[in-house]
Amino acid sequence: MEKSFYIDSNIFIFAYSEDKENGVVCRKILDLIIENKITAFTSTLTFDEIFNKIMRLKDKQTALIVSDLFLNLNNLRFIEVDLNIVSSSLFLLKKYNLGLRDAIHLACAFSKDLKNIITNDKDFDKIEEIKRHDIKEFR
Numbered sequence: 001m002e003k004s005f006y007i008d009s010n011i012f013i014f015a016y017s018e019d020k021e022n023g024v025v026c027r028k029i030l031d032l033i034i035e036n037k038i039t040a041f042t043s044t045l046t047f048d049e050i051f052n053k054i055m056r057l058k059d060k061q062t063a064l065i066v067s068d069l070f071l072n073l074n075n076l077r078f079i080e081v082d083l084n085i086v087s088s089s090l091f092l093l094k095k096y097n098l099g100l101r102d103a104i105h106l107a108c109a110f111s112k113d114l115k116n117i118i119t120n121d122k123d124f125d126k127i128e129e130i131k132r133h134d135i136k137e138f139r
Contacts, residue, residue: 004039006109007076008119009049009101011135012042016050016066017057022120025135029118032138034074041077043085043108045101046070079108096127106130 007029015026033040050070055063070076079085081104088107092098098106102123109117109130116131117124124132 004114004116005041005133006105006112006114006117006130007033007040007042007046008105008117008121008124009042009046009053010120011118012046012050012070013053014120014135016054016069022135025138029135029138030073033076036075039077040075041079041109041112041114043079043081043105045081045104045108049101079111081108085111098123 011026011029014022015030017023029038032038047067047070051063051067054066085104085107088110089100089103092103092106092110093100096103096106102121105117106124106127114130116133118133118135118138120135122132124130
């Protein structure tokens with residue numbers, strides 16, 4: 001398995017959610033990041049996605065705690081969403097008919113020349129330039 005991965009927001013959301021089966025596997029993935037066994041990147045956009053999803057699932061206090069844990073996760077590298085990323089995402093929106101957030105995540109991955117993404121989102125299967133790794137591979 002490749003050593004550098006883009007980590008989609010759903011991995012963090014599952015890790016901190018009540019979803020027992022997916023949560024266990026996603027916490028294993030986070031452990032691999034913390035232990036520096038894989039090189040992991042994600043977008044600053046992921047913060048927004050985690051906070052909003054956990055707030056909807058639980059409450060604001062839990063979302064604050066989870067967001068703090070996320071921002072302080074050892075060995076996780078953040079890719080800032082700047083004008084270049086947004087411009088690239090517009091091109092990817094048109095090329096692949098993706099959702100906006102998926103296009104931003106993909107643009108972030110491409111900005112670091114990442115060829116692998118860990119996600120359950122099958123929309124990334126149609127992207128030839130990146131290989132989607134389902135969380136099942138980490139069981």
